[in-house]
Amino acid sequence: MLTIENLNVYYAKAHVLKNITVRVSPGEFVSLIGPNGAGKTTLFRTISALKEGEGRISFNGAPLPRDPAKVVQLGVIHCPEGRHLFPEMSVKDNLLMGAFRLRNFDPASELEKVYQLFPILRERERQLARTLSGGEQQMLAIGRALMGRPELLLLDEPTLGLAPIVRKAIAEALKQINESGVTILLAEQNVPFALAHAHRVYLLETGVIVKEGTPEEFRADAHVQQVYLGGVS
Amino acid sequence: MEQAFIIIERIVIYSVLISALYALVALGFTMIFGVGRVLNLAHGAFLMVGAYTAWFAQQYLHWDLYSAFALAVVVCTLLGVLLYHGLVRHVQRSPIVTLIATLACALIIEELIKIFFTTNTQLLAPFVSGSVEIHKTTVITNRIIAFGASWLAIILFWLFVHRTRWGKVILATAQDQDGAALVGVDVKRVYTLTWALSGALAGIAGFFFASWVKLDPFMWRDPLIISFAIVVVGGLGSLKGSIVAAYLIGLLEVLMTYSPSMRICAADFRCFEFLGSSWVGVSSLLVLIAILFLKPEGLFGRAE
Numbered sequence: 204m205l206t207i208e209n210l211n212v213y214y215a216k217a218h219v220l221k222n223i224t225v226r227v228s229p230g231e232f233v234s235l236i237g238p239n240g241a242g243k244t245t246l247f248r249t250i251s252a253l254k255e256g257e258g259r260i261s262f263n264g265a266p267l268p269r270d271p272a273k274v275v276q277l278g279v280i281h282c283p284e285g286r287h288l289f290p291e292m293s294v295k296d297n298l299l300m301g302a303f304r305l306r307n308f309d310p311a312s313e314l315e316k317v318y319q320l321f322p323i324l325r326e327r328e329r330q331l332a333r334t335l336s337g338g339e340q341q342m343l344a345i346g347r348a349l350m351g352r353p354e355l356l357l358l359d360e361p362t363l364g365l366a367p368i369v370r371k372a373i374a375e376a377l378k379q380i381n382e383s384g385v386t387i388l389l390a391e392q393n394v395p396f397a398l399a400h401a402h403r404v405y406l407l408e409t410g411v412i413v414k415e416g417t418p419e420e421f422r423a424d425a426h427v428q429q430v431y432l433g434g435v436s
Numbered sequence: 437m438e439q440a441f442i443i444i445e446r447i448v449i450y451s452v453l454i455s456a457l458y459a460l461v462a463l464g465f466t467m468i469f470g471v472g473r474v475l476n477l478a479h480g481a482f483l484m485v486g487a488y489t490a491w492f493a494q495q496y497l498h499w500d501l502y503s504a505f506a507l508a509v510v511v512c513t514l515l516g517v518l519l520y521h522g523l524v525r526h527v528q529r530s531p532i533v534t535l536i537a538t539l540a541c542a543l544i545i546e547e548l549i550k551i552f553f554t555t556n557t558q559l560l561a562p563f564v565s566g567s568v569e570i571h572k573t574t575v576i577t578n579r580i581i582a583f584g585a586s587w588l589a590i591i592l593f594w595l596f597v598h599r600t601r602w603g604k605v606i607l608a609t610a611q612d613q614d615g616a617a618l619v620g621v622d623v624k625r626v627y628t629l630t631w632a633l634s635g636a637l638a639g640i641a642g643f644f645f646a647s648w649v650k651l652d653p654f655m656w657r658d659p660l661i662i663s664f665a666i667v668v669v670g671g672l673g674s675l676k677g678s679i680v681a682a683y684l685i686g687l688l689e690v691l692m693t694y695s696p697s698m699r700i701c702a703a704d705f706r707c708f709e710f711l712g713s714s715w716v717g718v719s720s721l722l723v724l725i726a727i728l729f730l731k732p733e734g735l736f737g738r739a740e
Binding site: 253270271272276280281283296303 | 612615
């Protein structure tokens with residue numbers, strides 16, 4: 204589905220992503236873990252064409268266009284770190300904006316799918332996005348991404364700064380989304396969360412993929428245990 | 437006592453009329469800032485191009501006023517798109533360079549108008565000539581037309597932004613450019629549309645502004661200062677704020693016209709007026725400075 208080969212990305216002269224190779228197959232839930240500043244967000248921004256990069260990124264066998272609107276058109280939807288909601292628009296309008304590129308869609312049934320996943324958004328339908336709590340905003344950001352009918356959902360740090368109970372609700376929602384057939388690539392600093400539902404995991408450190416494996420292999424890895432799981436096996 | 441009521445009535449009527457035009461003048465300016473975070477210092481020059489286009493079509497092509505008006509709007513729309521694609525798009529990342537570049541454009545337009553039309557003042561024929569009496573106040577009929585047209589343009593613009601798909605796309609892009617790109621909005625296309633709309637609004641405003649004042653190559657400065665003051669006072673990017681600020685500044689200017697002036701003379705007999713009609717232009721700038729001190733984000737703006 205998504206193939207990234209030898210991707211290099213620079214900020215001015217800083218070489219922030221070095222020869223990245225990542226593969227995501229249809230239906231998979233793949234997690235990308237790594238510390239703050241490792242380059243996870245840059246990788247996601249490059250996939251969705253918000254950032255230029257050197258190398259090959261292909262989706263379903265064809266090169267991914269270097270235009271964010273065309274990337275969305277293909278079904279690669281990025282739910283970014285910081286959410287990037289439209290703060291002065293209502294919850295409903297934010298969700299409908301998520302379906303901006305769709306033709307011949309029934310807004311009511313698409314909204315219903317999101318409301319079933321996150322019932323609190325139905326209650327907040329008329330509220331402005333900026334008035335929601337952090338957890339509700341994150342649910343809205345994921346809901347907005349789902350409104351675009353993603354084939355591949357890129358989720359960047361969805362649990363950042365959220366309470367454990369909200370993290371649990373989001374984890375449950377991601378599991379359901381993946382089971383419904385949506386492929387997920389998740390970037391997370393919260394490693395236990397990232398390993399919980401993933402089929403495969405990549406570890407990104409200082410712009411380099413240093414490890415790839417199953418969640419079980421990661422849990423058994425001494426370096427991962429020491430640095431990312433607080434020494435707990 | 438009756439005289440005082442007549443003056444109050446005049447202040448109210450004149451400020452209501454001029455403020456609507458000021459709101460229209462600032463509308464394109466606030467939209468460009470709201471969506472692209474660009475302070476377009478060529479906005480006043482756009483108005484001037486609109487005014488001169490209508491005058492030229494009337495004077496030299498012998499077009500009727502309606503066709504001249506339509507031409508002014510079309511020319512300003514194209515000018516907006518041309519300025520965006522020819523210049524602003526390439527320098528937009530640097531606010532300082534954008535400011536200088538758009539100011540340079542305004543000065544180039546001023547020089548071109550001097551070359552082609554000289555510095556002589558010109559008059560644009562009004563839609564309707566004559567005047568009407570509103571109670572005990574005489575009002576030039578064309579100014580009532582300008583008032584109505586300004587409000588019509590503002591209401592149509594508001595409906596476009598809040599009730600149409602592309603209007604909502606403009607709103608979304610104004611609130612979060614990356615967010616808009618990530619739902620599939622072609623942000624460059626939105627910018628093009630915004631500059632085209634801003635140009636069209638400047639064309640409409642320029643036409644009516646010119647029918648209020650005279651045409652000359654320096655006429656772009658007042659609308660630019662008015663737009664700048666209105667947009668800062670109302671809150672950068674806020675349509676509601678711009679309208680409220682337009683009425684505040686319009687009222688202050690008319691009040692200043694009717695305020696008694698004090699003549700202060702130095703020992704060498706050089707005198708200057710304090711307050712009164714010669715201070716009209718100063719009042720909006722004083723409000724601007726006061727707002728910058730008291731509420732820098734403007735009356736309806738949000739701190740970024």
